[in-house]
Amino acid sequence: MDANSLLVLNRSRDNSQIFWASLVPMLPISFVVIGNLELNVYSISFLVLAYLVSLAFWFTNGTKPAAWIKDDILHIRDGVFGQDEIDKKKVESMYYEVDFHRNSVGNSSGEETDVHIIVIKLKGFSEWRLPIKDLEEHAEKLRLYHFIKDNFFNLEFRRL
Known part of the structure; x- marks a missing residue:
């Protein structure tokens, strides 16, 4: 692979989810605007502007x-806001773990969530356990594992 090339793992979600996600912030904004203002041109303009900002985001x-x-x-x-970066020149070893379970954040029932983890050993550092939180995007048919193995680093697959 050429150092300047760009390889992409496309999203598995469809674009209709972008539309529905852009509507989510509108519910609380609508309650605040309608509760504090009359329903007039200014409040409707504000709602439209808020929606356009949400849609653009x-x-x-x-x-x-x-x-x-x-x-x-x-x-x-890593979801909407996060992004993890791994420099190939610094990687000493990597492996991909599946069937790892942990308690969900804020879950008092003790129910565990499946998590995929990439364990990375960078030169000069101890192992870094990178949880793959967006399983809908990355875990189906081990999309991320195959993308990394085929295009980036010959990582090992481990099932716990």
Whole structure:
């Protein structure tokens, strides 16, 4: 692979989810605007502007690929806001774990959530356990594992 090439793991979600996600912030905004103002041209204009900002935000983030490799750096999307980067030149070893379970944040029932983890050993550092939180995007048919193995690093697969 050429160091300047760009390889992309496209998103598995469809664009209708971007539309629905852009509507989510509108519910509380609508209650605040309608509760504090009369329903007039200004409040409707504010609601339209708020929706357009939300749509632009979700469209910008929602159309980014699930993962990509550029200049020998692997970029993995972690939900809407996060992104993890791994520099191939610094990787000493990597493996991909599945069937790992942990308690969900804020879950008092003790129910565990499946998590995929990439364990990375960077030169000069101890192991880094990178949880893959967006399983809808990355875990189906081990999309992320195969993308990394085929295009970035010959990582090992481990099932616990």
